[in-house]
Amino acid sequence: MENTVTKPSIPVGISACLLGEKVRYDGGHKRSKYCLDVLSECFQFTPLCPEVSVGLSIPREPIRLVGSAEDPRVVGVKDPTLDVTDKLKEYADEVSRTHTDLCGYILMKGSPSCGMERVKIYHKNGMPNVAGSGVYAARFMKNNPALPVEEEARLNDAVLRENFIIRVFTYYNWRQEVMPAPTLHKVIQFHSRHKYQLMAHSYEGYKQLGKYLAGEASKQPLEDVLEKYILDLMTHLTKRATRKSHTNVLMHIMGYLKQDIDAQTKQDLVEAIEDYRTDKVNLVTPLTLLKHYLKRHGSEYIQSQVYLDPYPHQLGLRNYI
Template sequence: MENCDVKLSIPVGVSACLLGHKVRYDGGHKRSKYCLNVLSECFDLKPFCPEVAIGLTTPREPIRLVGSAEAPRVVGVKDPSLDVTDRLADYADQVSQAEQDLCGYILMQGSPSCGMERVKVYHENGMPNVAGSGVYAARIMKNNPALPVEEDGRLNDAVLRENFITRVFVYYNWQQEVMSEPTLHKVIQFHSRHKYQLMAHSYEGYKQLGKYLADEASKQPLTDVLQKYILDLMTFLSKKADRKSHTNVLMHIMGYLKKEIDSETKQDLLDAIEQYRTNKVHLVVPLSLLKHYLKRHGSDYIKSQAYLDPYPHELGLRNYI
């Protein structure tokens, strides 16, 4: 995995323990090599530890979720009278208000404060109950429903890793290209540039958002359009793209070259796409070939598609999917 040549100023929140900060209940950390060695070169990683922020010491008594998955309390393991639920939720509200520039968030899995999902929830008697989300994480996600959020452990999965980083860059581009001085025209331009990226994740989403912008958006207040569009877009993009959906997009993009390339070149492209579809090569192979011919023969519209270069190539993400 290569590093980015130039550090970008994309602000991304991260659980402080993942950056090597010794803030865990046992005085240790959960240092993430991927966050520190790769993502720190591309993102401005901002560390947060809600337990320390609300005044708990390091080391400290461990805490856990108790009650229901929908509304668990965060209490001490040894001393259940220690209840920090409201303090954690309040701190999440403070972060949401103060850090509105965040374009993503990487959480520590399994944490009763920061776990995104599958966090153990216990009965009052200490027996395991169900699984839920950490209280701080749940409030962060509720306050910022469009924000790309992922857990560190899930970043070990190549598809989930690529999906998360794609969403961070889309969200960052949205803030830069549209929200700096929003207009409906800018939303439509943004959508036009991200159409094939959306298609790779959700063909239904591709159709729905296109229809919404064409038929309804001009009749609604701009603030409503902005809120609906980005939430729907980020929700659709959170669906995992697979070989079938990527193949569909590659074939659509290749359609823009049909009149400009000879039959031999066309067959080379079709062969590369078929090798990808049948799991013989990674996505980078047909995509690199396609981009080579688009550079020579593609229209400005198709060459501007975010799908072709969704993030710095140094990340090498499409070498693994």
């Protein structure tokens, strides 16, 4: 059955300025129309502004990263004696402790506190040095290595947008299906349903995790298995799926229909998949046709694959990749 949008249910952290809150250094905001008008239909946003939360005023003196990429300080642009580095790290630790329900996080690009990557770092003399991550974001991501994190600006890229939302829904599914009363059997069932989704992003990851669950996992403490599995899965899913990898998955899934469809139907499916591979149509075209025949002829196993409906179809993400 396809997912449907009901009410916001998936808890996702977000930089408060992206929800239109006037918390930026200049008293303004960076309202994200996509987050507010589209993603809010399925995400329950938790707005967070680390700069305000550590005591900086609105408006306030701008801050920037100074020093090395490995360990920059966050200091005032006009008054370098203003240093909120340690406070931002402590706040990241606090959010990690108090918001354990989060299944994703959307950050503000370029921020010395919230930027995920490519944030300017300066020498003490004010000259540009290298680029890195905002101090709060870096600490929070270190504390939560499996959690899906993305910058709002990168959601303008259709592939990155779909990638992030798939990771959020996968992480949410894990929290709902496995973690309330975890067992190795539940992990294996979860993996079985997510196999083709994983294959689309990383064939190597698909093989490695399958091998791990079939062997070594049964000899390890369950707590270790849970930690390793979800971290490895979410890491593999960060790899961008391509037309080539999607084509491979579509052909694998079509293999479950070969004995039940006639030659002409098979040819129609092959042509639709080839049109997708050669960039003539987007993913929704062959997938819609494939799902039509799977509903009639597909086994329970193949119909249960999350790849077929990884998120609410109303989001329309596969219309653009």
